[in-house]
């Protein structure tokens with residue numbers, strides 16, 4: 001297991017960094033360290049991966065959410081600040097948020113993933129899945145999943161180096177990150193689906209995204225029905 005990457009960027013880091021000890025806005029909840037090995041090979045995950053749009057009522061665990069977030073944008077080389085997902089010129093335009101419900105260590109709400117500290121910061125409190133489902137034209141997967149990951153792109157970060165080509169690069173990067181989550185989820189027995197059909201403005205409002213952050217993918221995640229933890 002890789003140790004946590006202690007953070008200096010956030011205003012407040014909970015004492016001693018026990019996972020899941022803080023949920024107030026502006027504070028950082030430390031996540032359990034990402035696993036470095038698992039029970040399923042990449043080949044098996046590729047064979048088994050499918051889009052899953054229905055979920056059991058069982059919430060995900062903090063460990064599972066942490067692993068899924070790390071697979072999307074976590075740091076895999078702290079010395080060079082490189083991540084699990086490739087990025088054009090390592091400009092890293094993606095931001096990742098999660099709507100979580102039913103996790104004992106976290107109040108329900110929308111959290112921003114802070115990769116350097118491998119932690120979560122609450123941005124919006126309460127269960128916002130209904131708003132997000134409406135924004136996604138009523139797609140039930142969004143309202144039914146215990147966790148919804150949202151990937152957004154800040155194109156200006158990549159445009160600084162690549163100009164107009166940045167737009168396509170950012171969209172490609174969301175695909176890379178989402179595929180990581182698909183495969184990681186499959187390996188953990190967690191199903192999900194990428195959702196591209198939604199009203200941008202309504203998603204931005206539900207998550208209180210910055211104007212520079214363009215929502216690219218919603219990814220409801222949960223345990224497929226009938227599958228034990």
Ligand SMILES: Cc1cc2nc3c(=O)[nH]c(=O)nc-3n(C[C@H](O)[C@H](O)[C@H](O)COP(=O)(O)O)c2cc1C
Nearest residue numbers: 049050051052053136139141193194195196197198
């Ligand atoms: C760019 C993109 C947008 C998608 N948008 C949606 C969507 O809005 N709703 C949905 O249920 N599935 C969506 N999907 C998932 C596809 O429907 C799914 O990948 C496809 O049916 C193939 O099934 P599989 O993923 O199980 O192999 C999207 C997939 C991609 C790549």
